[in-house]
Amino acid sequence: MAIHQTPAQRKTVERVMHEFKHGELKTARGTRKVKNPKQAVAIALSEAGASKYDTPKERAHNLRRTKKKERRGETGQAAAEGRRHTAQRRAGDGKTRSELYREAKRRDIPGRSKMNKQQLERALHR
Numbered sequence: 306m307a308i309h310q311t312p313a314q315r316k317t318v319e320r321v322m323h324e325f326k327h328g329e330l331k332t333a334r335g336t337r338k339v340k341n342p343k344q345a346v347a348i349a350l351s352e353a354g355a356s357k358y359d360t361p362k363e364r365a366h367n368l369r370r371t372k373k374k375e376r377r378g379e380t381g382q383a384a385a386e387g388r389r390h391t392a393q394r395r396a397g398d399g400k401t402r403s404e405l406y407r408e409a410k411r412r413d414i415p416g417r418s419k420m421n422k423q424q425l426e427r428a429l430h431r
């Protein structure tokens with residue numbers, strides 16, 4: 306186990322171990338549940354970017370990838386608690402990028418095809 310972990314790494318390890326405890330942690334392909342506590346610890350440290358077996362570059366990449374996954378609500382814990390879709394809808398006043406794009410098209414906003422979701426929101430709220 307890693308001795309020094311950042312708060313973000315600790316939080317990720319806690320989440321993964323929570324998933325394991327509640328039977329929500331799956332293997333890499335997501336087909337089988339993890340039943341071995343040692344495997345759960347290895348997965349937790351790898352996802353948190355705290356595994357001593359990865360290079361520093363791999364550790365940073367793993368932590369970034371995991372945090373993005375947590376923000377999107379794509380973890381086993383979020384799926385089990387039914388939080389995935391609510392987190393996605395809350396992000397943009399309940400509208401997806403395609404819905405915002407349709408509205409921008411209706412209002413004939415120039416440059417709309419190259420805008421991302423946040424830019425479309427700003428352009429529509431003017």
